[in-house]
Amino acid sequence: xxxxxxxxxxxxxxxxxxxxxxxxxxxxxxxxxxxxxxxxxxxxxxxxxxxxxxxxxxxxxxxxxxxxxxxxxxxxxxxxxxxxxxxxxxxxxxxxxxxxxxxxxxxxxxxxxxxxxxxxxxxxxxxxxxxxxxxxxxxxxxxxxxxxxxxxxxxxxxxxxxxxxxxxxxxxxxxxxxxxxxxxxxxxxxxxxxxxxxxxxxxxxxxxxxxxxxxxxxxxxxxxxxxxxxxxxxxxxxxxxxxxxxxxxxxxxxxxxxxxxxxxxxxxxxxxxxxxxxxxxxxxxxxxxxxxxxxxxxxxxxxxxxxxxxxxxxxxxxxxxxxxxxxxxxxxxxxxxxxxxxxxxxxxxxxxxxxxxxxxxxxxxxxxxxxxxxxxxxxxxxxxxxxxxxxxxxxxxxxxxxxxxxxxxxxxxxxxxxxxxx
Amino acid sequence: xxxxxxxxxxxxxxxxxxxxxxxxxxxxxxxxxxxxxxxxxxxxxxxxxxxxxxxxxxxxxxxxxxxxxxxxxxxxxxxxxxxxxxxxxxxxxxxxxxxxxxxxxxxxxxxxxxxxxxxxxxxxxxxxxxxxxxxxxxxxxxxxxxxxxxxxxxxxxxxxxxxxxxxxxxxxxxxxxxxxxxxxxxxxxxxxxxxxxxxxxxxxxxxxxxxxxxxxxxxxxxxxxxxxxxxxxxxxxxxxxxxxxxxxxxxxxxxxxxxxxxxxxxxxxxxxxxxxxxxxxxxxxxxxxxxxxxxxxxxxxxxxxxxxxxxxxxxxxxxxxxxxxxxxxxxxxxxxxxxxxxxxxxxxxxxxxxxxxxxxxxxxxxxxxxxxxxxxxxxxxxxxxxxxxxxxxxxxxxxxxxxxxxxxxxxxxxxxxxxxxx
Numbered sequence: 142x143x144x145x146x147x148x149x150x151x152x153x154x155x156x157x158x159x160x161x162x163x164x165x166x167x168x169x170x171x172x173x174x175x176x177x178x179x180x181x182x183x184x185x186x187x188x189x190x191x192x193x194x195x196x197x198x199x200x201x202x203x204x205x206x207x208x209x210x211x212x213x214x215x216x217x218x219x220x221x222x223x224x225x226x227x228x229x230x231x232x233x234x235x236x237x238x239x240x241x242x243x244x245x246x247x248x249x250x251x252x253x254x255x256x257x258x259x260x261x262x263x264x265x266x267x268x269x270x271x272x273x274x275x276x277x278x279x280x281x282x283x284x285x286x287x288x289x290x291x292x293x294x295x296x297x298x299x300x301x302x303x304x305x306x307x308x309x310x311x312x313x314x315x316x317x318x319x320x321x322x323x324x325x326x327x328x329x330x331x332x333x334x335x336x337x338x339x340x341x342x343x344x345x346x347x348x349x350x351x352x353x354x355x356x357x358x359x360x361x362x363x364x365x366x367x368x369x370x371x372x373x374x375x376x377x378x379x380x381x382x383x384x385x386x387x388x389x390x391x392x393x394x395x396x397x398x399x400x401x402x403x404x405x406x407x408x409x410x411x412x413x414x415x416x417x418x419x420x421x422x423x424x425x426x427x428x429x430x431x432x433x434x435x436x437x438x439x440x441x442x443x444x445x446x447x448x449x450x451x452x453x454x455x456x457x458x459x460x461x462x463x464x465x466x467x468x469x470x471x472x473x474x475x476x477x478x479x480x481x482x483x484x485x486x487x488x489x490x491x492x493x494x495x496x497x498x499x500x501x502x503x504x505x506x507x508x509x510x511x512x513x514x515x516x517x518x519x520x521x522x523x524x525x526x527x528x529x530x531x532x533x534x535x536x537x538x539x540x541x542x543x544x545x546x547x548x549x550x551x552x553x554x555x556x557x558x559x560x561x562x563x
Numbered sequence: 564x565x566x567x568x569x570x571x572x573x574x575x576x577x578x579x580x581x582x583x584x585x586x587x588x589x590x591x592x593x594x595x596x597x598x599x600x601x602x603x604x605x606x607x608x609x610x611x612x613x614x615x616x617x618x619x620x621x622x623x624x625x626x627x628x629x630x631x632x633x634x635x636x637x638x639x640x641x642x643x644x645x646x647x648x649x650x651x652x653x654x655x656x657x658x659x660x661x662x663x664x665x666x667x668x669x670x671x672x673x674x675x676x677x678x679x680x681x682x683x684x685x686x687x688x689x690x691x692x693x694x695x696x697x698x699x700x701x702x703x704x705x706x707x708x709x710x711x712x713x714x715x716x717x718x719x720x721x722x723x724x725x726x727x728x729x730x731x732x733x734x735x736x737x738x739x740x741x742x743x744x745x746x747x748x749x750x751x752x753x754x755x756x757x758x759x760x761x762x763x764x765x766x767x768x769x770x771x772x773x774x775x776x777x778x779x780x781x782x783x784x785x786x787x788x789x790x791x792x793x794x795x796x797x798x799x800x801x802x803x804x805x806x807x808x809x810x811x812x813x814x815x816x817x818x819x820x821x822x823x824x825x826x827x828x829x830x831x832x833x834x835x836x837x838x839x840x841x842x843x844x845x846x847x848x849x850x851x852x853x854x855x856x857x858x859x860x861x862x863x864x865x866x867x868x869x870x871x872x873x874x875x876x877x878x879x880x881x882x883x884x885x886x887x888x889x890x891x892x893x894x895x896x897x898x899x900x901x902x903x904x905x906x907x908x909x910x911x912x913x914x915x916x917x918x919x920x921x922x923x924x925x926x927x928x929x930x931x932x933x934x935x936x937x938x939x940x941x942x943x944x945x946x947x948x949x950x951x952x953x954x955x956x957x958x959x960x961x962x963x964x965x966x967x968x969x970x971x972x973x974x975x976x977x978x979x980x981x982x983x984x985x
Binding site: 150153154155156157158159160161162163165166167168169170171172173179180181182183184185186188191195198213214245248249250251253254255256257274295297417419422423424425426427428430431432434435436437440441442443444445446447448450451454455484485486497498499532533536 | 581757773863864869919921931953
């Protein structure tokens with residue numbers, strides 16, 4: 142039997158346009174991966190009457206209702222109160238949730254307010270979806286063949302709660318096994334990948350293949366539907382093999398969280414330490430590395446040499462070099478990476494220097510021109526990139542190129558980017 | 564008379580989560596600026612039955628219905644056909660639109676398909692909203708006191724069509740001017756602010772006051788509705804003054820983009836340069852500073868001293884100090900900030916050192932314990948914070964505390980955080 146879900150987002154900030162309903166997008170993707178159809182999204186404000194109407198309507202046409210938002214202390218737990226009422230359930234105190242909320246605030250050195258305590262009042266007989274990413278617990282229950290799941294609204298919490306709590310709960314409604322595997326590519330544009338694979342993609346029905354562009358990277362998602370997980374896997378494997386053959390070193394991983402996560406694992410595997418010297422990226426390389434728990438095992442640190450003088454005084458880039466070639470140049474990137482290796486005492490160091498904008502530099506280097514270097518015991522390599530005029534995108538790309546250099550070096554791949562042959 | 568609108572987005576790609584419904588966000592902002600209330604957003608797929616149900620429902624509860632999507636040749640002009648049917652209108656050929664479509668394709672060196680030609684069939688007696696950004700014309704009409712507006716789905720087209728075609732058409736329904744002003748607070752929790760202001764908020768009708776929690780910060784939005792912009796401003800001003808009085812230095816700005824943007828302006832105004840020394844934040848302070856165009860005027864750089872040894876070798880933190888107190892300590896934070904000022908040659912420097920997790924450190928300091936310091940010519944100050952167990956949140960909070968120290972120092976405010984008195 143095929144199930145159909147309806148998503149109800151609760152929040153006046155959505156109706157005012159302060160935020161987009163990205164929760165609905167994330168949940169729709171997740172439900173689609175479970176083989177559960179989504180027929181409607183509804184957004185209502187923090188208004189009990191209108192929420193009640195939306196719930197009654199959803200009840201009449203969907204067998205899974207997922208709400209987002211309206212669980213926090215500032216909205217009087219609107220969602221929980223209205224849903225409990227619509228499904229004839231009383232709210233009772235949940236001791237475990239009460240304790241978790243108290244602990245959460247104790248860890249912050251604060252005392253929960255009465256509003257916070259209200260969050261531990263949950264519909265009787267429900268499955269509690271414990272929240273390790275915030276204070277409001279999620280809730281799931283089934284009444285008269287309708288399954289209700291309530292999740293918190295903040296996107297970071299909502300995503301984690303769906304992946305780790307709601308999706309496992311909903312797996313019972315999954316329509317067969319749907320399995321996805323995502324190849325991640327760096328160093329090639331979406332349009333080139335799309336052109337290379339278009340005919341193939343159009344001809345495929347199971348598995349399917351879809352490209353997604355994402356912050357200077359491309360994802361290729363292979364999705365198979367089959368009676369069992371093993372069967373789905375055996376449909377995916379030959380497609381993955383063929384794609385890896387066609388795309389070569391552009392593929393940096395499958396089902397991996399990020400380029401920097403791949404780099405961290407490679408550094409650990411090869412027992413190498415890393416440092417960085419950053420100008421235009423201004424700390425972003427170090428930040429992305431240290432976003433990862435466990436980075437301290439291999440990451441020694443970095444120097445953000447934003448002012449030209451700091452490149453000389455801290456990293457030891459010769460003043461004459463900076464005068465002759467300028468801070469945005471192949472020799473400067475090279476010298477920064479070499480300097481970082483020495484100053485920070487690490488095996489490998491990367492550097493980035495470029496014009497992040499908003500204007501061209503005083504030597505006439507255009508916005509978006511960036512040099513990225515890798516220094517290792519065997520030598521130093523530089524990649525020159527033109528990252529375009531959008532500041533944030535240029536910085537992200539520069540940091541990703543630095544990680545790509547490390548990855549290719551540690552995997553023994555060519556450091557030059559490949560051209561795709563059609 | 565106050566009008567209320569309902570947004571209906573048509574597109575299976577929304578229900579599959581391939582894209583987020585950003586059109587709804589854009590339209591909600593635009594309608595709010597026109598003083599038109601939005602009570603519901605609905606998303607349906609490319610399915611005539613379900614779209615018809617959504618339209619019938621909207622007709623019963625809204626007096627303005629705005630649809631997005633489903634106007635293109637690939638979906639058989641679903642939206643236009645269903646809406647015309649629901650409102651008892653025939654489709655007739657619109658010569659001007661026919662001509663525009665032919666011209667559009669001629670300019671591309673292509674010939675319109677039969678589907679394209681269908682786009683010139685429009686509901687009889689409607690106002691045509693000509694589309695200079697794509698092929699499908701928009702449509703507006705009124706039947707039995709309900710106003711219907713249909714816009715194309717692609718966000719770029721939808722935005723332009725709303726701003727230049729639909730908004731002028733809808734101005735007749737505008738309910739005066741709506742103006743918002745957002746106070747931004749750092750150093751206090753949402754629940755505490757809510758508890759302090761709850762009674763006041765509940766008693767207010769115009770302007771209204773609403774708090775939002777956002778990455779360790781709180782926003783307070785004051786929204787006024789009035790006959791003119793000036794009148795709305797004069798409603799907001801006394802509320803802002805009262806809030807600033809009650810919240811004191813916790814308010815770091817009104818209608819400002821971020822804490823770091825406020826800090827950047829203050830540094831420029833006072834002619835001071837900044838540097839940083841980062842351990843647990845791992846580059847995030849530098850990254851947030853250099854996210855801002857123009858940061859190079861005051862930001863000299865930073866040292867990411869992730870490994871303890873780098874705190875000594877690059878920042879000059881004495882080894883004995885690190886041995887006696889450990890890297891996560893008041894003296895270490897103090898010495899890091901002082902070292903950064905010297906090494907980077909800047910007027911002010913901030914530092915952050917703490918346990919970002921996932922585990923307590925070898926001295927037993929708990930996850931989330933962080934010391935943040937500011938060093939200035941007159942002295943060095945340290946703030947000890949307990950940022951909780953979520954890595955990303957702890958790092959964001961630590962960086963924000965560093966910016967808050969700089970802000971308070973430059974504004975001559977107390978560096979200690981205030982307790983809110985209820």
